[in-house]
Amino acid sequence: MGTVNKKMDGSRVLITGITGFAGSYLAEHLQGYAGEIHGISRSEKWPENIPSHLQKIPLHTSNFKDSVQVASILKKINPTHIYHLAGFAQTGKSFTNTSEAWAANLGAPQILYDAIKKSGITAKVLFAGSGLIYGTAKYNKEIKTESSELMPQSPYASSKAAADLLSYQIWVNDGIEIIRARPFNHIGPRQSIDFAMASFSKQIAEIELLKKPPIIKTGSLSAFRDLTDVRDTVKAYAGLMEHGKPGEAYNIGSGKNIRISDALKILVSFSNTPNLKIEEELPSSSSQKDFELLVGIDKLNETLSWKPIFSLDETLSDTLNYWRQIIATTLQNPKESK
Amino acid sequence: MGTVNKKMDGSRVLITGITGFAGSYLAEHLQGYAGEIHGISRSEKWPENIPSHLQKIPLHTSNFKDSVQVASILKKINPTHIYHLAGFAQTGKSFTNTSEAWAANLGAPQILYDAIKKSGITAKVLFAGSGLIYGTAKYNKEIKTESSELMPQSPYASSKAAADLLSYQIWVNDGIEIIRARPFNHIGPRQSIDFAMASFSKQIAEIELLKKPPIIKTGSLSAFRDLTDVRDTVKAYAGLMEHGKPGEAYNIGSGKNIRISDALKILVSFSNTPNLKIEEELPSSSSQKDFELLVGIDKLNETLSWKPIFSLDETLSDTLNYWRQIIATTLQNPKESK
Known part of the structure; x- marks a missing residue:
């Protein structure tokens, strides 16, 4: 780069x-x-x-x-x-x-x-x-x-x-x-759990530390995202x-698409808890229609010598480790927990 | 139609x-x-x-x-x-x-x-x-x-x-x-004089009724409009x-373009005052750049059997006559004038 x-x-x-x-x-x-x-x-x-x-x-x-x-x-x-x-x-x-x-x-x-x-x-x-x-x-x-x-x-x-x-x-x-x-x-450590990858990571960390049963609750997993x-x-x-x-x-963007369910699979593969269950709650409203977004990044590439350094595996691993640390710290200092 | x-x-x-x-x-x-x-x-x-x-x-x-x-x-x-x-x-x-x-x-x-x-x-x-x-x-x-x-x-x-x-x-x-x-x-009778054709028409009517000297003041005339x-x-x-x-x-839109100066020429041709002068004040700011807008109306044509009934000549003539009437009425009832 x-x-x-x-x-x-x-x-x-x-x-x-x-x-x-x-x-x-x-x-x-x-x-x-x-x-x-x-x-x-x-x-x-x-x-x-x-x-x-x-x-x-x-x-x-x-x-x-x-x-x-x-x-x-x-x-x-x-x-x-x-x-x-x-x-x-x-x-x-x-x-x-x-x-x-x-x-x-x-x-x-x-x-x-x-x-x-x-x-x-x-x-x-x-x-x-x-x-x-x-x-x-x-x-x-x-x-x-x-x-x-x-x-x-x-x-x-x-x-x-x-x-x-x-x-x-x-x-x-x-x-x-x-x-x-x-x-x-864009995803990574410190993101709010209003976003899917952060929410999944937090849940896996909680499950690993026995803070909740081994069920990951998700929204629709069929959409594609960059x-x-x-x-x-x-x-x-x-x-x-x-x-x-x-x-x-x-x-x-990266110009590459991944199905949310496949990104979740990567996160699950990093977990040390076997037999994680996934509970997908499909949106009731038409407002949350799934769609495949393909991001054109030719203009970015022509303008910058930028390209992503972090692989998706690294990003998801870092995100999961961030949440492991957060949850562990919360367990050690229960007063800080909300 | x-x-x-x-x-x-x-x-x-x-x-x-x-x-x-x-x-x-x-x-x-x-x-x-x-x-x-x-x-x-x-x-x-x-x-x-x-x-x-x-x-x-x-x-x-x-x-x-x-x-x-x-x-x-x-x-x-x-x-x-x-x-x-x-x-x-x-x-x-x-x-x-x-x-x-x-x-x-x-x-x-x-x-x-x-x-x-x-x-x-x-x-x-x-x-x-x-x-x-x-x-x-x-x-x-x-x-x-x-x-x-x-x-x-x-x-x-x-x-x-x-x-x-x-x-x-x-x-x-x-x-x-x-x-x-x-x-x-879109233009026509009753439009505010904040808009070019209304402003030109009002000025011509005022000139015809000797309410102002025979000079039409305009903004930039080089732009094209539908x-x-x-x-x-x-x-x-x-x-x-x-x-x-x-x-x-x-x-x-009509799908046809006309230069503002040409539309003004039509209006001037309807006037009974000879030797009308035009004073164009060019905008100082770059914000008012002239440009040629070409309006695609295929979708409208596919959806409706609509097409414009009024020719530009008719519209401009109606607009000028509207202002002639307004100015004449104002002259008769000066109290209503502002």
């Missing part, structure tokens, strides 16, 4: 959503390259599962409701690069917390762009959207390229689609150099920030 | 934005077909320039800020068909009144769809978006079909794009039968409501 980032000593990087899943990994990656790193988060402190060397990064608090407040943070930091990763990430929960999803996924970038204009800073921006904006395959097995029709299948996806198009329009009209990243599923290690995804973010063209959109 | 609507005696039609430009023409068209017509408007009364037979249509007031309030209107009317035409229509003003544009163009349909769910009514919905969501020609002279990439060039266009995708997603997840109309420029008579556009709305497929998007 070629180098996707060069040392940028004079740079001041700001990551919104830095305490989140991708945010913290991005910070970790950029610690090797950026001159200075700052974060914005809704929460005033780092979650406990974030490594202590990351917790030294200055954390600014904002809920992205007020562009004057965000502008004052921007003026203070005067960032040269902003990664906007803050958002409402759970597709499933976006059906019940719809207005929260729209506020976080569309409202926050609106406030951010407004704050950039108000503050007068000149920063390059990477907006982290989502590959889910393409939605279901209208034509089955159609490869989704950056110019494919947008067909969002959830409030999460439609709010991300709206913000992706907003980002384009702001670039056109206000000259803010915004690069639109459209990551597909699964990328979060540590690879954030490197693509950093690479696109350096080499991407403002105004343009870039898919981020 | 084939018939685009059949008599629907039992129908109860609701038009949001009924007091607006397209809204009032749609109401006029549907008076021949629908069983009952209701309107929602922000304003509590009809504008003075609306024909009196339309002013008999019951008008309900809402600013689309509260879905409970809209739901109570919906329950009372129990509409079988809803045309959602309410919105912020001025592209130019959307640059300065950005949050107002987003609230009207995205917030209002969010409230409407929420209100439909809350009220428990079963109505088919036509959402009036905009052909401007396709934006500038990335590839010059590219024909914009319904699956073309969305590249909005203004807050108006990005808020309409967001609502168009929202409408698709709500259909997928909530089963509300929404048809997405993507009209290109200009359709509003009376034809609303017939396409009604046709799509009947024959369109829920979830699908449909371009509405």
Whole structure:
């Protein structure tokens, strides 16, 4: 793999959503390259599962409701690069917390762009959207390229689609150099159990430590997904920030598909508990139709020398080991358990 | 031209934005077909320039800020068909009144769809978006079909794009039968002078009645536009409501392009004032780049037997005559003038 980032000593990087899943990994990656790193988060402190060397990064608090407040943070930091990763990430929960999803996924970038204009800073921006904006395959097995029709299948996806198009329009009209990243599923340690691989891993760890009977409960297992290690995804973010063209959109994925049930099989094969049972609960609503998403990554490949370093086996093994550690620690310190 | 609507005696039609430009023409068209017509408007009364037979249509007031309030209107009317035409229509003003544009163009349909769910009514919905969501020609002279990439060039266009995708997603997840109309420029009598042809017509009428010197002030005249008579556009709305497929998007336009300067020439040729001067003020910002929009209308043609009835000459002549009457009336009743 070629180098996707060069040392940028004079740079001041700001990551919104830095305490989140991708945010913290991005910070970790950029610690090797950026001159200075700052974060914005809704929460005033780092979650406990974030490594202590990351917790030294200055954390600014904002809920992205007020562009004057965000502008004052921007003026203070005067960032040269902003990664906007803050958002409402759970597709499933976006059906019940719809207005929260729209506020976080569309409202926050609106406030951010407004704050950039108000503050007068000149920063390059990477907006982290989502590959889910393409939605279901209208034509089955159609490869989704950056110019494919947008067909969002959830409030999460439609709010991300709206913000992706907003980002384009702001670039056109206000000259803010915004690069639109459209990551597909990224997985790994520290991901919330709202996501399948994290949920499966946690359950296996609990079963191994006899915290629950040997039954893994799952949603639909028949869908196909492009699964990328979060540590690879954030490197693509950093690479696109350096080499991407403002105004343009870039898919981020491995370009390979795997059926969820096959990924689960890999996880199960890593377990030391024999005879694990799987209980699949099929979704009742038509809203969760399974589909095969084929991710076109030609544009990413033409732009970056990026390719995933982590194999799916490594990623899933790391994720399972992360949960083994979390569950073991919880057992040793039951007070921390919830 | 084939018939685009059949008599629907039992129908109860609701038009949001009924007091607006397209809204009032749609109401006029549907008076021949629908069983009952209701309107929602922000304003509590009809504008003075609306024909009196339309002013008999019951008008309900809402600013689309509260879905409970809209739901109570919906329950009372129990509409079988809803045309959602309410919105912020001025592209130019959307640059300065950005949050107002987003609230009207995205917030209002969010409230409407929420209100439909809350009220428990079963109505088919036509959402009036905009052909401007396709934006500038990335590839010059590219024909914009319904699956073309969305590249909005203004807050108006990005808020309409967001609502168009929202409408698709709500259909997928909530089963509300929404048809997405993507009209290109429609013009005619009663249009606001925020739009070029109305502004030119008003100026010519003022010049003819010696209310101003013989100079027509214009914005950039070099862009190409697909200009359709509003009376034809609303017939396409009604046709799509009947024959369109829920979830699908449909371009509405003539499929023909005309340079703004050539349309102005036609208007000038109708004037009885010789030696009209034209003063073109070119936009300073890159945001108003001229572009040639070629509208693909194959899908519309496959779905409807609609085609425009009004020639551009007729439309422009009617528009100019409308303004002649308005200016003459204002001169006779100077108190009404603003």
